[in-house]
Amino acid sequence: MKEALEGCNQFFNLPMEEKMEFEGKDIWKPIRFGTGVDVNVEKFFYWRDFLKAYVHPQFNFPNKPKGFRETGEEYCKRAREVITELLKGISESLGLEESYIEKAMNLESGWQMFVTNLYPICPQPELAMGLPSHTDHGLLTLLIANEIGGLQIQRNGKWLNVNPLPNCLLVNTSDHLQILTNGRYKSIRHRAVVNNKATRISIAVPFGPSLDTVVSPAPELIEGESNRPAEYMPMKYKDYMELTLEGIPCLDRVRLPVA
Ligand SMILES: O=C(O)CCC(=O)C(=O)O
Numbered sequence: 001m002k003e004a005l006e007g008c009n010q011f012f013n014l015p016m017e018e019k020m021e022f023e024g025k026d027i028w029k030p031i032r033f034g035t036g037v038d039v040n041v042e043k044f045f046y047w048r049d050f051l052k053a054y055v056h057p058q059f060n061f062p063n064k065p066k067g068f069r070e071t072g073e074e075y076c077k078r079a080r081e082v083i084t085e086l087l088k089g090i091s092e093s094l095g096l097e098e099s100y101i102e103k104a105m106n107l108e109s110g111w112q113m114f115v116t117n118l119y120p121i122c123p124q125p126e127l128a129m130g131l132p133s134h135t136d137h138g139l140l141t142l143l144i145a146n147e148i149g150g151l152q153i154q155r156n157g158k159w160l161n162v163n164p165l166p167n168c169l170l171v172n173t174s175d176h177l178q179i180l181t182n183g184r185y186k187s188i189r190h191r192a193v194v195n196n197k198a199t200r201i202s203i204a205v206p207f208g209p210s211l212d213t214v215v216s217p218a219p220e221l222i223e224g225e226s227n228r229p230a231e232y233m234p235m236k237y238k239d240y241m242e243l244t245l246e247g248i249p250c251l252d253r254v255r256l257p258v259a
């Protein structure tokens with residue numbers, strides 16, 4: 001984890017021209033760098049640089065700084081293993097067989113991203129936001145950060161600080177876990193705030209279904225004893241991602257009206 005964060009730090013320390021090689025607006029570009037520090041959105045600034053790489057089923061990653069690609073590949077592989085294990089436990093918690101989610105979501109060719117965020121020291125943190133309120137689109141996201149706080153999660157309408165703990169993995173539940181479990185697991189709304197004392201770096205590794213999987217609530221969870229009607233309509237993961245990455249919050253779009 002330390003090595004991965006250090007690799008990200010070194011990447012962000014590269015000269016701007018070298019990072020700008022990866023700059024682009026196309027959401028399907030396999031490696032994308034962006035700097036948001038000068039973007040004015042409503043009355044807030046997004047005080048963040050980011051690097052996003054699509055790392056599974058194909059592994060795409062910057063080949064600099066030296067060693068970063070190898071560290072990234074190892075980190076992503078282990079993150080996939082951790083998430084796959086957690087999803088086994090979640091399947092069982094729903095009364096389903098252990099490999100249910102793995103099979104139904106085609107995780108063998110599941111879609112994984114590596115996202116690293118750099119939040120520089122911000123002279124006026126009250127006027128800026130690191131990353132605005134959102135939910136992640138996959139099944140689960142593994143999150144780590146250097147030991148600087150900034151992540152907040154929403155609970156009962158209130159924003160709560162997540163205190164950083166050293167050597168700790170944070171797991172966020174995401175939209176497709178909510179859809180698949182017909183709302184039994186809720187996608188966690190979160191955001192990142194900035195501060196005027198120290199630079200924060202985080203790595204988010206979301207893992208989700210394969211892009212061509214059409215996700216709908218598991219039939220086992222909408223019939224039988226629970227007698228709970230399906231709350232979400234089916235949508236191909238790729239179509240959902242396109243809407244999300246264009247900035248359209250789409251959990252509400254696939255939600256079916258309750259009779
Ligand atoms: O920086 C953080 O703690 C949050 C990052 C995040 O939510 C994301 O990249 O989706």
Ligand SMILES: [Fe+2]
Nearest residue numbers: 135136190204
């Ligand atoms: Fe997120």
